[in-house]
Amino acid sequence: MNPLENIRVVLVDPKYAGNVGSICRVMMNMGITDLALVAPHKDLDWEEARKLAYSAEDMLGQLKIFKTLEEAVADCTVVAGTSARTGFYRDHAYLPREIAPVVLDSAVHHKAALVFGREDKGLFNEEIAVCTHIINIPSSELYRSLNLSHAVMICCYELFLLANNPSYVPPAECSPEADGKMRERLYETWSAMMLETEFCEKEKLDHMMLGLRRIFSRGKLTVNDARILLGVAKQTRWVAAELERLRTEK
Amino acid sequence: MNPLENIRVVLVDPKYAGNVGSICRVMMNMGITDLALVAPHKDLDWEEARKLAYSAEDMLGQLKIFKTLEEAVADCTVVAGTSARTGFYRDHAYLPREIAPVVLDSAVHHKAALVFGREDKGLFNEEIAVCTHIINIPSSELYRSLNLSHAVMICCYELFLLANNPSYVPPAECSPEADGKMRERLYETWSAMMLETEFCEKEKLDHMMLGLRRIFSRGKLTVNDARILLGVAKQTRWVAAELERLRTEK
Numbered sequence: 001m002n003p004l005e006n007i008r009v010v011l012v013d014p015k016y017a018g019n020v021g022s023i024c025r026v027m028m029n030m031g032i033t034d035l036a037l038v039a040p041h042k043d044l045d046w047e048e049a050r051k052l053a054y055s056a057e058d059m060l061g062q063l064k065i066f067k068t069l070e071e072a073v074a075d076c077t078v079v080a081g082t083s084a085r086t087g088f089y090r091d092h093a094y095l096p097r098e099i100a101p102v103v104l105d106s107a108v109h110h111k112a113a114l115v116f117g118r119e120d121k122g123l124f125n126e127e128i129a130v131c132t133h134i135i136n137i138p139s140s141e142l143y144r145s146l147n148l149s150h151a152v153m154i155c156c157y158e159l160f161l162l163a164n165n166p167s168y169v170p171p172a173e174c175s176p177e178a179d180g181k182m183r184e185r186l187y188e189t190w191s192a193m194m195l196e197t198e199f200c201e202k203e204k205l206d207h208m209m210l211g212l213r214r215i216f217s218r219g220k221l222t223v224n225d226a227r228i229l230l231g232v233a234k235q236t237r238w239v240a241a242e243l244e245r246l247r248t249e250k
Numbered sequence: 251m252n253p254l255e256n257i258r259v260v261l262v263d264p265k266y267a268g269n270v271g272s273i274c275r276v277m278m279n280m281g282i283t284d285l286a287l288v289a290p291h292k293d294l295d296w297e298e299a300r301k302l303a304y305s306a307e308d309m310l311g312q313l314k315i316f317k318t319l320e321e322a323v324a325d326c327t328v329v330a331g332t333s334a335r336t337g338f339y340r341d342h343a344y345l346p347r348e349i350a351p352v353v354l355d356s357a358v359h360h361k362a363a364l365v366f367g368r369e370d371k372g373l374f375n376e377e378i379a380v381c382t383h384i385i386n387i388p389s390s391e392l393y394r395s396l397n398l399s400h401a402v403m404i405c406c407y408e409l410f411l412l413a414n415n416p417s418y419v420p421p422a423e424c425s426p427e428a429d430g431k432m433r434e435r436l437y438e439t440w441s442a443m444m445l446e447t448e449f450c451e452k453e454k455l456d457h458m459m460l461g462l463r464r465i466f467s468r469g470k471l472t473v474n475d476a477r478i479l480l481g482v483a484k485q486t487r488w489v490a491a492e493l494e495r496l497r498t499e500k
Contacts, residue, residue: 026400031390056393097411138411140281143306150276150403157404161347161388 003107021052022149030156081115081131093136132217178226253357271302272399280406327427331365331381343386382467428476
């Protein structure tokens with residue numbers, strides 16, 4: 001199958017209908033047609049979107065709308081989010097040209113997502129946390145901030161070029177990778193474990209989890225990997241509960 | 251000097267002010283600030299352009315307006331024009347990634363231009379003729395035609411990446427290259443020569459000149475090269491005129 005068909009572009013809380021329309025056109029130009037919006041503004045001017053989608057307006061009828069980013073990427077293995085900022089959990093950012101083989105290799109057998117944030121504020125920390133990879137689009141110091149549709153164009157262009165490069169060899173499937181839904185279950189269990197073992201305090205948990213998400217996303221996380229990590233946390237929670245029980249009995 | 255500063259984006263007869271504004275932003279994002287318009291529509295809505303230029307609106311005050319493409323690129327050595335079509339004089343088209351080193355190498359010492367045509371009709375044949383190189387932006391069969399500002403983004407992005415690649419080594423200056431003004435003088439003289447020697451008929455001249463322009467633009471055309479070719483044509487015109495004179499005397 002053509003891996004471009006497995007790639008979903010996810011726009012989180014887009015404000016301007018014109019951008020949504022332009023992005024339909026950009027995506028279709030680059031052979032990518034799966035578009036999802038997360039919590040779009042309720043007054044989005046769909047007529048304006050239709051105007052800018054031009055001949056790609058059919059895509060507006062097919063797009064999916066989700067309440068949360070977690071739901072929009074629940075079936076995706078690689079989830080690459082764009083960010084202009086840097087910081088501890090935004091480390092190890094990839095250039096669009098570097099992320100292209102990561103996304104495309106995964107898209108040969110699984111769904112993969114490119115995630116773009118709000119026009120003004122980008123992605124929030126809790127949304128970045130849901131991403132397995134961070135993309136940083138290079139731009140000039142003269143003017144760092146790209147229009148949303150141009151950011152989408154650069155990422156899709158790199159994927160389109162790679163997919164159409166005759167020397168690109170799609171990987172054979174090895175062990176299946178964990179999808180967004182499984183990853184979120186894993187992180188929930190680890191969060192509970194870390195509190196129950198008193199490894200960290202509640203107010204430091206979010207920060208700690210961002211670090212852990214980065215560690216677990218650094219390489220491919222297979223379904224088997226996720227099962228092992230989930231098992232460790234479940235068993236540890238049982239141990240912590242037993243300890244608590246014995247303490248109470250005393 | 252930073253070669254990006256020597257690169258001019260030329261928009262021929264743009265119809266939509268929004269595109270002009272978006273292009274200001276795109277260019278500034280990619281560190282390129284020299285914008286020229288050729289024969290823009292007289293009712294262009296500059297307020298709309300300003301809105302879409304966003305923080306790059308200063309560029310609108312600095313842009314240059316020309317009546318013809320020849321004038322807009324008169325001081326440029328490499329003139330790379332985008333075209334979606336193919337055909338004999340549009341052969342040897344470059345991908346944006348392939349043209350980037352050609353444009354950038356030239357821009358280290360000379361002005362270079364990227365030329366984009368009308369939103370609906372692209373560049374006309376006589377404008378393609380003025381270009382030394384043709385760029386073909388790859389796109390999906392689903393929807394070939396890119397919005398103007400996204401086409402500009404892809405070309406500028408490739409130049410920005412190359413200019414900021416630490417392994418890019420700018421070439422040392424050898425002999426200076428002929429600019430657009432010198433090239434047009436050369437082609438005028440050759441046109442006259444070919445008619446006066448009866449090498450080709452008037453109605454076939456344009457077609458023949460398009461072929462010749464491709465041949466002379468295939469490699470770098472230095473000022474010395476242009477002088478030699480100009481000298482050949484001038485001398486030949488003199489010979490043709492002498493022949494005509496003797497014939498008339500008889």
